Amino acid sequence: MGASAAERTHTTVLLVEAVDAMLTEPDGIYVDGTFGRGGHSRRLLQALSHAGRLVAFDRDPEAVAAASADATRVDDPRFLIRHARFARMAEQLAALGITEVHGVLLDLGVSSPQIDNPERGFSFRFDGPLDMRMDTTRGESAADFLARADVQQIAEVIRDYGEERFAVSIAKALVARRESGFAVRTTSQLSEVVARAVKTREPGQDPATRTFQALRIFVNAELEELEQGLNAALALLRPGGRLVVISFHSLEDRIVKTFIARHSKSVFDRRAPFAEPAPVRLHALARVKPGETELRANPRARSAIMRVAERTDVAWAEAA
Numbered sequence: 001m002g003a004s005a006a007e008r009t010h011t012t013v014l015l016v017e018a019v020d021a022m023l024t025e026p027d028g029i030y031v032d033g034t035f036g037r038g039g040h041s042r043r044l045l046q047a048l049s050h051a052g053r054l055v056a057f058d059r060d061p062e063a064v065a066a067a068s069a070d071a072t073r074v075d076d077p078r079f080l081i082r083h084a085r086f087a088r089m090a091e092q093l094a095a096l097g098i099t100e101v102h103g104v105l106l107d108l109g110v111s112s113p114q115i116d117n118p119e120r121g122f123s124f125r126f127d128g129p130l131d132m133r134m135d136t137t138r139g140e141s142a143a144d145f146l147a148r149a150d151v152q153q154i155a156e157v158i159r160d161y162g163e164e165r166f167a168v169s170i171a172k173a174l175v176a177r178r179e180s181g182f183a184v185r186t187t188s189q190l191s192e193v194v195a196r197a198v199k200t201r202e203p204g205q206d207p208a209t210r211t212f213q214a215l216r217i218f219v220n221a222e223l224e225e226l227e228q229g230l231n232a233a234l235a236l237l238r239p240g241g242r243l244v245v246i247s248f249h250s251l252e253d254r255i256v257k258t259f260i261a262r263h264s265k266s267v268f269d270r271r272a273p274f275a276e277p278a279p280v281r282l283h284a285l286a287r288v289k290p291g292e293t294e295l296r297a298n299p300r301a302r303s304a305i306m307r308v309a310e311r312t313d314v315a316w317a318e319a320a
Helices: 005-009 015-022 039-047 061-068 086-095 112-116 142-148 151-162 167-179 187-197 209-219 222-236 250-262 292-297 314-319
Strands: 029-032 053-058 079-083 101-107 237-247 282-288 305-311
Touching: 015 039, 015 101, 015 237, 015 282, 015 305, 029 039, 029 086, 039 053, 039 101, 053 061, 053 086, 061 079, 061 112, 086 101, 086 222, 101 222, 142 151, 142 167, 142 209, 151 167, 151 209, 167 187, 187 209, 209 222, 222 237, 222 250, 237 250, 250 282, 250 305
Parallel strands: 029 053, 029 101, 053 079, 101 237
Antiparallel strands: 237 305, 282 305
């Protein structure tokens, strides 16, 4: 069976660059922590030898179903997919008898099939239920959060995760509408409220952009998931293994950049001045953005930043 319609409409960002950066050993074991519609996984499988292995994760049941419907992957003994958050990759891999890997890829954010499906509620371009959960089998939807939270809670979410300067005005408008008996339950309703509350906006940007981003990040605990996932990846990577992370907004990229920097230098514990410093565990290799050709073909790639780091061995750490 071939790719689904949703898969055909999804364009993988930094496809060649990400796989080339991660692949160090064709016989190795690799992790695709954000399978999506499988673009990176498909290319990696093409590059692996018969002895190589790829384990993929995705919290979205639709993504796992898409992979399970693709016979080219299901029938490949080198490939396995699990319905799980990438923050749980270590325990998931341990259950498979895997304790170290040669590379981990995290392609953050929302995939095109998720954005383009009105029923998922990720986009203000389509009217649909205000859900926004990446895993539709659990958790609280965006609409449910807005139905219970007070002005301060809503404002904090929109400000902290959307960097929205009109967060308080938006929160007040949402709560006022709810108290009048018309709680926001759809994407178009949310867009209308935000449009009235936001007085100015950057040219070309919809007034609701930052609010939708903020609610999506909050509902899915994306930043906490990223922190946990980075730590899990570092613990799994063998010496010489690669960490490749593609982010799409400054909050994500800041976490990745800080994580790599923190583990790229020896750290002295001031409380124990005579103790050995913590060893260097990562070596930053690259920061890559999509080229002009890719941006023309896929405008959604314009905000992507890929960071690459390598797990160091003891000798490298001591030399550093």
